[in-house]
Amino acid sequence: MEKYQIVLKKPLKPDITLMEIYAPLIAKKAKAGQFIIFRVDADGERVPLTIAYTDKERGVVAIIFQKVGATTLKLDELNEGECLHDFVGPLGVPTEIEKMGKKVAVVGGGAGCAIAYPIAKALHEAGVEVHLIAGFRNKDLIILEEEMGAACTELHMCTDIGDYGFHGFGTDMLKKLLDEGHKFDHVVAIGPLMMMKFVCKLTKQYDIPTTISMNPIMVDGTGMCGCCRVTVGGETKFACVDGPDFDGHLVDFDEVIARNNSYKAFETAKKEEHICRLRGKTNA
Amino acid sequence: MPNMSLTKVKMTEQEPNVRNANFLEVAQGYTLEQAKEEADRCLNCKNPMCVQGCPVSVPIPQFIAKIKEDDLAGAYKILSNANALPAVSGRVCPQETQCESKCIRGIKGEPVAIGRLERFVADWARENGVANLETAEKNGHRVAVIGSGPAGLTCAGELARKGYDVTVFEALHVAGGVLSYGIPEFRLPKEIVNKEVENLVKMGVKIETNMVIGKVLSIDELFEEMGFEAVFIGSGAGLPMFARIPGESLCGVYSANEYLTRINLMKAFRGAENCDTPVLESKSVAVIGGGNVAMDAARCAKRMGAKEVHIVYRRGEAELPARKEEVHHAMEEGIIFDFLTAPVSIEGDEKGRACKLNCIKMELGEPDASGRRRPIPVEGSEFAIEVDTVIPSLGTSPNPLIRSTTPGLDTNKKGCIVTAENGATSRNAVFAGGDASTGAATVILAMGAGKTAAASIDEYLRNK
Numbered sequence: 003m004e005k006y007q008i009v010l011k012k013p014l015k016p017d018i019t020l021m022e023i024y025a026p027l028i029a030k031k032a033k034a035g036q037f038i039i040f041r042v043d044a045d046g047e048r049v050p051l052t053i054a055y056t057d058k059e060r061g062v063v064a065i066i067f068q069k070v071g072a073t074t075l076k077l078d079e080l081n082e083g084e085c086l087h088d089f090v091g092p093l094g095v096p097t098e099i100e101k102m103g104k105k106v107a108v109v110g111g112g113a114g115c116a117i118a119y120p121i122a123k124a125l126h127e128a129g130v131e132v133h134l135i136a137g138f139r140n141k142d143l144i145i146l147e148e149e150m151g152a153a154c155t156e157l158h159m160c161t162d163i164g165d166y167g168f169h170g171f172g173t174d175m176l177k178k179l180l181d182e183g184h185k186f187d188h189v190v191a192i193g194p195l196m197m198m199k200f201v202c203k204l205t206k207q208y209d210i211p212t213t214i215s216m217n218p219i220m221v222d223g224t225g226m227c228g229c230c231r232v233t234v235g236g237e238t239k240f241a242c243v244d245g246p247d248f249d250g251h252l253v254d255f256d257e258v259i260a261r262n263n264s265y266k267a268f269e270t271a272k273k274e275e276h277i278c279r280l281r282g283k284t285n286a
Numbered sequence: 287m288p289n290m291s292l293t294k295v296k297m298t299e300q301e302p303n304v305r306n307a308n309f310l311e312v313a314q315g316y317t318l319e320q321a322k323e324e325a326d327r328c329l330n331c332k333n334p335m336c337v338q339g340c341p342v343s344v345p346i347p348q349f350i351a352k353i354k355e356d357d358l359a360g361a362y363k364i365l366s367n368a369n370a371l372p373a374v375s376g377r378v379c380p381q382e383t384q385c386e387s388k389c390i391r392g393i394k395g396e397p398v399a400i401g402r403l404e405r406f407v408a409d410w411a412r413e414n415g416v417a418n419l420e421t422a423e424k425n426g427h428r429v430a431v432i433g434s435g436p437a438g439l440t441c442a443g444e445l446a447r448k449g450y451d452v453t454v455f456e457a458l459h460v461a462g463g464v465l466s467y468g469i470p471e472f473r474l475p476k477e478i479v480n481k482e483v484e485n486l487v488k489m490g491v492k493i494e495t496n497m498v499i500g501k502v503l504s505i506d507e508l509f510e511e512m513g514f515e516a517v518f519i520g521s522g523a524g525l526p527m528f529a530r531i532p533g534e535s536l537c538g539v540y541s542a543n544e545y546l547t548r549i550n551l552m553k554a555f556r557g558a559e560n561c562d563t564p565v566l567e568s569k570s571v572a573v574i575g576g577g578n579v580a581m582d583a584a585r586c587a588k589r590m591g592a593k594e595v596h597i598v599y600r601r602g603e604a605e606l607p608a609r610k611e612e613v614h615h616a617m618e619e620g621i622i623f624d625f626l627t628a629p630v631s632i633e634g635d636e637k638g639r640a641c642k643l644n645c646i647k648m649e650l651g652e653p654d655a656s657g658r659r660r661p662i663p664v665e666g667s668e669f670a671i672e673v674d675t676v677i678p679s680l681g682t683s684p685n686p687l688i689r690s691t692t693p694g695l696d697t698n699k700k701g702c703i704v705t706a707e708n709g710a711t712s713r714n715a716v717f718a719g720g721d722a723s724t725g726a727a728t729v730i731l732a733m734g735a736g737k738t739a740a741a742s743i744d745e746y747l748r749n750k
Contacts, residue, residue, distance in 0.1 A: 027502050041459060045553060047562040048459070073562060088459040090496035221547050221563070224457045224498055225685045226467070228526040228541035238534075240525055243686060257535045260638035264537040268564035 006086040009062050014145045017069045018113060019078050020054065026061030028091045034124035035097030035117075035215065035247055038063060039223045041088040042076045049073050050220045052117040052246070053092065063091070066116035066145070072272040075280075093223050094246045097213065099124050103187025105131040107179065108154070109172045109201050111193020112138060117215055118192045119146055123153035125190075131155045133179060133186070137172030137193070141165040173200045186210055191250060195259045202250035214250035216241045218258055219265070233257055289326035292395030297402055302618035306588045309471040309555045312615060313377075321406040325353040327391060328398045335388035336400060341734025342375075342440070344368040346385060346400055353403060362411040365404060366418040370443030370486070371436065371733060373412060373478045374465060376405030379730045380609045412481050419488050422449035427747050430455065430514040432499045432688070435463020436729045437520030437720025439486060440736030441743075446489040448744050453514075454486075455497040458551065463522050464721075464729070467551035468543070470582050472589070476550075500687030505695075505716060515750070516715045516743045519703060520736060523721035524685030529574055529678050533632030538566055538640035542573070542583040542679035549586050568675035570594040572643045574629050575679035576601070578728075581612040583677045584621045595621050596671060600628040600648050600661040624671070626650070628663065632676050643671045681726050688722075700725060709739030710746075717743055 003009070003024045010022035028038065037052045054064040067074050080086070099121075106125055110118025115136045122134045134154035138144050139162045151157045159167030160175045168175050176189070189212045191201035198214045205212040218230040223242045230241040235252035239245065298314045299305075305312050316324065328350040336346045345364055352361035365372050381387075381401035389397030411417065427450050431438045434456040442452045460466050462479045487493060499505065499521070508514045526541030528534050540548075545565070548554045552563035571587040573580045576599035587595045597616070599606065602625050606613055617623065626648045633642040647667035650659035684701040696704040696712035702725050709717040719735025721727055 031502055045560075045562060047552065088496050090457070090459070090498060090502075092501055093498065221544055221552065222458060222467070225525050225687060226522075227544035227547045228528075229544045231528075231535065233535055238528060243525070254535075261535060261537055263638075264566065265564040268558065271558075272562065 003061070004085055006089040008080055008082050008084055008086070009060070011080075011082050014066065015143060018066065018145055019069070020064060020066045021077075022057075022062040022064045023086060023089055024061055025063045025089050025091075028063050028089070029056040029058050029061050032056045032063060032092035033096035034099065034120045036092035036094050037223075037246060038065065038089060038091035039093065039220070040065075040077070040086050040090075042073060042080070043087050046076070046087060047073055048088075048221060048223060050093070050217075050223050050242075052215065053120065054116050055120050055123075063089075066113070068113045071269050072276040075273065075276055090223075093242060095244070097121050097124065097190070097215075097247050099128050099130075102130065102190070102213075105133075105184075105186050106188045106190065107133045107135060107176055107184075107186045109135045109176055109189065109191045109193070109197075110137065111172055111191075111197040112143065113145075114193030114197075115146055115150065118190070119150050119153055121190055121192070121215075122150065126153050126155065133158060133184065135160060135172045135175045135179075137162070137175070137197070138166075139163065171200075172197065173204055176201065177204055180208055188213065190214075195255055195262065198250060199255040199259075202253070202255075206251050212250035213247050214253060216246045216248055216253070216258065217262075219262060288329055289323060291327060294327075294396045294399040294402070295320045295324040297399075302620070305472065306585070306619040309589055311475055312472050315409055316402055316406040321353055321403060322356075324399050324403060325350045328354075329390060331390055335390065336385040336398075339385040339388040341384065341730050342369050342737050344385075344404070349407060350398070350400075350403055353407065358407060358410050359416055361407045362416055363418055365407050366411070369404075369733070370440045370737075371482050372404055373408035374436070374474060374482060375730050375733060376401055376408050377474050377478075378469060380728060382610060384730065412478070417485050417488065419485065421447050421489050424451065424490070425449040427451065428453070428514045429516045429518065429743060429747075430508045430512070431518045431520060433457075433463055433520040433522055433720070433722070434461035434483070434493060435520060435522045435720065435732060436465060437522075437722075437732035437736040437739075438463065438518065439483065440733040441518045441520060441719070441740045442491045443486050443489065444737055444740030445743060446486065446491045448740070450744075450747075451490070453492040453494060455499050455503075456493060456495045457498040457521075459495050460551070461493050461495065463520075467547045468579065468582070469729075470546065470550055470586050471555060472585070473582070498687065500691040505688065505692045505713075509715070516717065516747055518709075518736070518739050518743065519688060519711070519716065519718040519722055520720045520732065521685055521688055521722045523682035523726045524701075526678070526682050527680045529629055529680060531629055531631050533634060533640065534676075534678065536632055536634040536640045537638050538568070538675045539632060540675065540677050542575070542579045542677050543682065545583050545677050546579070546586065549590065555586070555589070565590065566675065568592040570596075570671075570673045571675040571677060572596045572598050572629075572671055572673045573677045573679055574598050575681075576606040576608055577679060577681070578608045578612055580677075580679035581608045581616045583679050585616055585619060587675065587677070588619055588621060592675070596624050596673070597621055598624045598627050598629055598643070598645060598671070600626065601658060602626055602650060605658050626661065628661065629676075630668065640674060640676050641672070643673050643676055645669055645671060682721075684722060684725070692716075707738075708742040709735060710742060715746065
C-alpha cells in the first residue's frame with residue numbers, strides 16, 4: 003500500500019463522500035476530535051478535515067467531506083487506489099472525553115454529524131450515557147444514521163422541514179429533552195457556526211458546560227501562521243494547537259463567522275472555474 | 287597588487303519601480319569579472335577577523351583566494367565544507383554585522399563584499415552542476431532531525447558528511463522551513479532552496495515531509511520505536527504575536543507569518559488564476575513592526591498590487607531592527623515609513639473588513655531594558671491611516687507541540703528550549719538549536735547552532 007492511498011471511496015450522498023486513506027502512523031495515534039490536513043495536488047491548498055474514524059489494524063484514517071469548493075471537488079475526483087498528495091496529522095487536541103461526566107448530549111448539524119459521530123462513539127465506549135441529536139435540513143440529506151445509532155444510548159433524528167424524525171432544529175430537540183427533565187452534565191455541539199452559537203445560547207440558560215468544535219480557516223495548521231485565531235474569553239487562541247475544541251460559552255462566534263466569510267468571492271470563483279473545466283472535459 | 291578601491295563592486299539590481307511589481311530576484315549577482323575584481327580587494331590577512339564574525343566559521347580568505355586564482359570549483363569546495371547552504375546565506379545573511387563588520391578594509395571605506403562573493407561561488411556551482419557530495423564512510427548510526435529550516439538542514443548536512451544516517455522530519459509539505467514559507471521569492475528564489483535540499487538528499491539525508499513531531503510521533507518514540515540514537519530539534523519559531531489592540535480579528539488582518547505563508551509557501555504570488563490559496567486583494571496596507579519580516583511583508587504587499595504600503599514602527603529609523611539593506615530596498619520600492627507611530631486600534635467596515643488603523647505618535651524617552659530608547663505616546667497626537675489590510679509583524683513565541691509532549695525537556699519562561707553552548711538540552715541525546723531555543727533570530731545563527739549541535743552529536747555518539 004502506498005502513502006496516502008485511497009483505500010475506500012463511498013458516496014454517502016450526492017454531495018458528501020467518505021474516504022478511507024492509508025496513513026498507518028496517523029491511524030495509530032489519532033483520537034476523537036483531532037483533524038488532518040490534506041492537499042490534492044502539488045499546487046493545492048491545505049484543507050483541514052476532522053477525522054471521522056480510524057482503523058489501526060488496517061492503518062486507515064477516514065474522512066467525510068462535503069463537496070463545497072474547488073478543492074473538495076478535486077478530492078472527489080480521485081478514486082480508490084489513487085493517492086492524495088499530502089496528508090498530515092493527527093492535529094489539534096483530542097476531545098476531553100474523560101471530563102464530561104456521566105450523561106452527555108452531543109448535537110450534530112448537517113455534515114457536522116460526521117464529526118459528532120466519532121465523539122459520541124468515544125463517549126459511549128467510555129461508558130457515558132450519550133444522547134446524540136442529529137439535525138439535517140431534510141430527509142434526503144441524512145448521513146450515518148445507522149452508525150450514529152450504534153454509537154450512543156439514544157439517537158434523536160431531526161429535520162428542519164419535518165419530513166423525518168423530530169420536526170425542528172437540533173437546538174429545539176435539545177431544549178425539548180432538557181424541558182422533559184434530562185439532566186446533562188455536558189453538551190457537545192458540532193456543525194455550522196450559527197447552529198453552535200444557538201446551542202451555546204441555550205445551554206448557557208441551563209448552565210450546562212458546552213464544548214464546541216471550531217472550524218476556522220487554517221493555512222499551515224501546525225501552530226505557525228495564526229490564521230485560525232479565535233477569541234475565547236477575551237484571549238486569542240489558535241484552533242490548530244489550542245483547539246479545535248473550545249468552551250462554547252466563551253467563544254466569540256460573530257467574529258469567527260465574519261472571518262470564515264473572508265474568501266467567499268475567491269472560493270465561489272474557483273469552484274465555478276473548476277466546474278467549467280470539468281464541463282469542458284466532458285464536452286471534448 | 288590588491289584592488290584598493292574603497293567601495294565594493296556594485297551588484298546589478300532590478301530597478302525599484304520595475305521590481306516592486308514582480309517577484310523576481312532583486313539583486314542579480316556578480317559576473318565572473320565583477321567577482322574577481324571584488325575578490326582582489328581581499329588582503330588575505332594572516333589573522334582574518336572576518337572568520338571570527340562568521341557563525342559557521344567559513345574560511346573566508348581561502349575561498350576568496352581561489353576566486354582570484356580562477357579556481358571556482360576549489361572555492362566552492364572550501365565554502366561548502368564549512369557551510370551547508372552557501373547560496374542561501376550568501377543572500378540572506380546580515381554580513382554587515384558579522385564577517386563584513388570585522389573586515390580590515392571596512393576601517394577606511396567599505397569592507398570586502400564577502401556575502402556577494404559567497405553567493406557568486408554558490409551560484410556558479412549550481413549553474414555548472416558542481417556539488418560537494420563527499421561523505422565519510424557510513425557509520426550506521428541514526429540521527430533524527432526535527433524541522434527542515436536552516437538549523438535542521440545544516441545539522442543534517444554536517445552529520446551526513448560525517449557518515450551518519452540522518453532523517454529529517456518536516457511538518458509542512460515541503461522542506462526548507464522559513465526559507466520556504468517565510469522569505470519571499472524576490473530575496474531567495476525557492477529553486478535555490480530546493481537545490482540545496484536536493485544536494486542533501488544526494489548525500490543520503492532522508493526527508494520526511496508531513497510529519498508533525500509531537501503529534502504523529504513523540505521524541506520518546508523516535509528513540510524507542512524508530513531506533514534513532516540522537517535527536518536534533520530545530521523546529522523553529524512558532525505562533526505569531528499580535529499587537530493586542532482591538533480589531534485584530536477583523537478580515538484583512540494577517541499575521542506576517544500567515545501573509546508570507548500564503549504568498550510564498552502556497553504560491554499566491556502567482557496570482558489568483560494560478561493558485562488555489564487565496565490572499566485578499568489590498569489597496570492600502572499597514573505593516574506593524576520594523577524587523578526583517580516586516581520588510582518582507584511590506585515588499586510582498588507592494589508586489590501583490592497594493593497602491594500604498596506603510597510600515598508603522600513605534601521607534602525611530604535608527605532603532606529599526608531590520609537589516610539596513612532591507613530597509614533601503616523597501617524605501618526605494620516606495621514603502622512609506624511611519625516612524626514613532628504606535629497602532630491603537632483597527633476599525634472595520636460593515637462587512638467586517640479592516641478599513642482604518644488608528645495610531646498615536648510617539649517620542650523617545652530613556653533607554654529601556656533592551657538598551658533602546660523607550661517610546662512614549664504623545665498626548666493628543668492621534669491620527670488614522672486608511673487601510674484595508676493590517677499585518678502585525680511582531681515576532682513569534684515558540685511552538686508548544688514538542689515541549690508539551692517531551693517529558694524532561696526544559697524550557698524557559700518564554701517557552702524556548704534551554705540549551706547548553708554545545709546545543710545539549712536537559713534530555714540525554716537530545717540537542718536543539720535555532721529559533722526553537724533562541725526565539726526569533728536570523729538564518730545564519732540557526733545555521734551556526736545546527737553546525738555546533740552536529741559536532742556535539744558526533745562527539746556524543748562516538749563516546750557512547
